[in-house]
Amino acid sequence: MGFKPVDVSGKFETIRTAKAEGKIYLSKESVEMIKEGKVPKGDVLLASQMAGMYGAKRTPDILPFCHNIMIDHVVVDTRLDEDGVYVSAEVKNVGRTGVEMEALTAVSAALLNVYDMLKAFDKNMVIGDIKLVSKRGGKSDYAEDLSGLKCAVITLSDSCSRGEAEDKSGKTAIDIIENEFGGEVVHYKILPDDKDKIVEELKSLEGKVDVIFTTGGTGFSERDQTVEATKEVIRTEAVGFGEAMRIIGVKFTPKSLLSRATAGIIGKDTLIINMPGSRGGVKDNLRMLAPMVKHAIRMARGEKKH
Known part of the structure; x- marks a missing residue:
């Protein structure tokens, strides 16, 4: 052994x-x-x-x-x-x-x-x-799992939506959410990098799930519209989530500085978190941020002050 x-x-x-x-x-x-x-x-x-x-x-x-x-x-x-x-x-x-x-x-x-x-x-x-x-x-002072939370995973990728590539990042997110943090993924979808479709999808999930994890569409391409779509629908931006992903991510690869990922609250208490489209980026960022999701949702509901 x-x-x-x-x-x-x-x-x-x-x-x-x-x-x-x-x-x-x-x-x-x-x-x-x-x-x-x-x-x-x-x-x-x-x-x-x-x-x-x-x-x-x-x-x-x-x-x-x-x-x-x-x-x-x-x-x-x-x-x-x-x-x-x-x-x-x-x-x-x-x-x-x-x-x-x-x-x-x-x-x-x-x-x-x-x-x-x-x-x-x-x-x-x-x-x-x-x-x-x-x-x-x-970690024990602040960390919580995702048990009891309804989660959605949305992968934004033109090639995956056309069936030309396998959605590895979304499946990785689902595995970590369910098997490492005890969350329940009740919605999973692959969409093209189309801002209007992303906005429509995010709005449709408002109030139906507790947290929405997106993967992909956070880079500099004209087709990378995840961040713009997220900012259009959220009422409050959770700036610290994006900052943490870049601060921690740069220790693994300097390319993390090129991610524009953000997070925020849509409606009363549904949290949206953007993540990169790579499996490694999903693993690192999801494991880092998941322990704080419940606290963020309680803050959105006014149940717990920071």
């Missing part, structure tokens, strides 16, 4: 924090040695704080599935209790993956350092209660 690290290249960079804690239980004699500063190796509490900081920074060296990330801030606190040493660690970074493992490793390293400094005097030390206390900033 092979190994498969998580690909985080398509995620947003956000401020991420994690806090963990743990404790090592000591004999009364060991507690007194620490309190009175009689441990031969030195200041147990201070040295363990340093060990925790090292542990956070070296996490990828010992855990094979942890990414090498830039850690922006680490705080390790140690406290001497009547029955042992309590350790907490908070780690922060701006990145595409969380720092909970770094926080947990920091606590573990600090506790192990206490053990190392007292092992000659205390044979019954027990390390325990290591746990993640909190984490913020990751």
